[in-house]
Amino acid sequence: MESIEKVKAHYNFTTGDVENLKQLLPLMEKHEEEFPKEFYGHIKQFEDTPKFLKDEATIKRHQDGLKKWFVDLFSGEYGTQYLRDLERIGSAHVKINLSAHYVNAAMHFVRLYCLKILEKELSKDSSEGRYLMKSVDKILDINLDVLTSSYIEEEIKTVFLSEKLESYLIQFANRFSYGLNLILVVGLAFMGILVMGLFVYDITHIFTGEIEKGLLGTLGSLLMLWVVIELLNTEVKHLKGAKFAIKVFISVALVAVIRKLLVTTLKAEALETQLSIILIAAIAVLGVIYWLTAKAEKTE
Secondary structure (H helix, E strand, C coil): CCHHHHHHCCCCCCHHHHHHHHHHHHHCCCCCCCCHHHHHHCCCCCHHHHHHHHCHHHHHHHHHHHHHHHHEEEEEECCCCHHHHHHHHHHHHHHHHHHHHHHHHHHHHHHHHHHHHHHHHHCCCCHHHHHHHHHHHHHHHHHHCCCCCHHHHHHHHHCCCCCHHHHHHHHHHHHHHHHHHHHHHHHHHHHCCCHHHHHHHHHHHHHCHHHHHHHHHHHHHHHHHHHHHHHHHHHHHCCCCCCCHHHHHHHHHHHHHHHHHHCCCCCCCCCCHHHHHHHHHHHHHHHHHHHHHHHHHCCC
């Protein structure tokens, strides 16, 4: 938790607010005994109240604590000790597993209770009353901030063994992931070189008299080269922070099936003919998926 001075600065809690609250102390002390009763009347509606206030000793101790906390709101002493006391109260709430929702609801009641006193003791339309209430709002907001911070700190302790260890692991994972992406880029570049070799090999079929096989093989190699280029470009963009492009990987499957179909058409066996029909159906399905994915990414 930050220092009390920083907390007060964030809420623009000035010396004027301190004087306003000290001015209200005699008035609020008149309601010191009444406040716990009103407070208990409010929290009776909470279904979990009996679970936390089980016996008379606990209730008496809690009411005494409520009276002290209420009067301290207007004490004018808001230093480090005041912060430590609030942190202690917050930790106590966390230890008994009191929901943060009840803390917020209770603070809402206290705010309305103070407002009711000011409206009763001062003129309802008094500008002085509104001015004083602003200071009350600030000190209640500071209290709620510190109390709820205890829940956040406890949650961090529960989920993570060490904040420093967590930071180190996340940093290591990010660097490791980046390293794997670099390896993937190198691998794709090497794959591009291999596809270029396949392209040259397919062209040689043209010069050996197998023109049809050479043309279809060359076309398949070019399609594979196009896929490698797309994958390489996508990965480079991803390293620069771009989104993951799913349609590129669909295009890889699409191109692989198209190339298989081109190779299959060179054969005239009945089995190959049946396989060609299956491949055509697969191309149609992948084509529709690619179109829908591209449309969705464009809309997004």
